[in-house]
Amino acid sequence: MQKRVHVAVGVIINQDKHILLAKRHGHLHQGGKWEFPGGKVEANETVTEALIRELKEEVNLDVTASSPFMDISHDYPDKHVRLDIHLVKDFSNEALGLENQQIRWVPIYNLAEFDFPEANKPIVDKILAELG
Numbered sequence: 001m002q003k004r005v006h007v008a009v010g011v012i013i014n015q016d017k018h019i020l021l022a023k024r025h026g027h028l029h030q031g032g033k034w035e036f037p038g039g040k041v042e043a044n045e046t047v048t049e050a051l052i053r054e055l056k057e058e059v060n061l062d063v064t065a066s067s068p069f070m071d072i073s074h075d076y077p078d079k080h081v082r083l084d085i086h087l088v089k090d091f092s093n094e095a096l097g098l099e100n101q102q103i104r105w106v107p108i109y110n111l112a113e114f115d116f117p118e119a120n121k122p123i124v125d126k127i128l129a130e131l132g
């Protein structure tokens, strides 16, 4: 059976309406692509707990509130992912690439220029339609 992963993903938006992107390291699954920060939900945690933990570990942000944005299931040739995407408007601290990954705050109208994993297309479309 294919590997299945449940992932907590943050669409993090600041007061300038810029969205935080991080570049996946080349050796990872979907390496070299830009992503919304996040990571796997562990067995003993809720999606919200995973989101808070991952955004601290990866980009140094302290999330104070989030709301469900969309849920995507996608089959890659080697992996099935379920992306549990949350909108994050309330956070503190400065964004840093704590895993030595590149990070960028990107204006919504520039999002379409970035190369994302295939599963992300509907996320970008929904951001452009609803937050742009």
Ligand SMILES: Nc1nc2c([nH]c(=O)n2[C@@H]2O[C@H](COP(=O)(O)OP(=O)(O)OP(=O)(O)O)[C@@H](O)[C@H]2O)c(=O)[nH]1
Binding pocket: 005, 007, 008, 009, 028, 029, 030, 034, 035, 036, 037, 038, 039, 040, 054, 079, 081, 083, 117, 118, 119, 120
């Ligand atoms: N974080 C994140 N993962 C995504 C996105 N789109 C997408 O297809 N994925 C896929 O979802 C999975 C997320 O796993 P991850 O590598 O971020 O997990 P993690 O942070 O827990 O990493 P680790 O297992 O190396 O500790 C990967 O297979 C990745 O390719 C996205 O926008 N953000």
Ligand SMILES: [Mg+2]
Binding pocket: 037, 038, 039, 040, 058
């Ligand atoms: Mg991750």
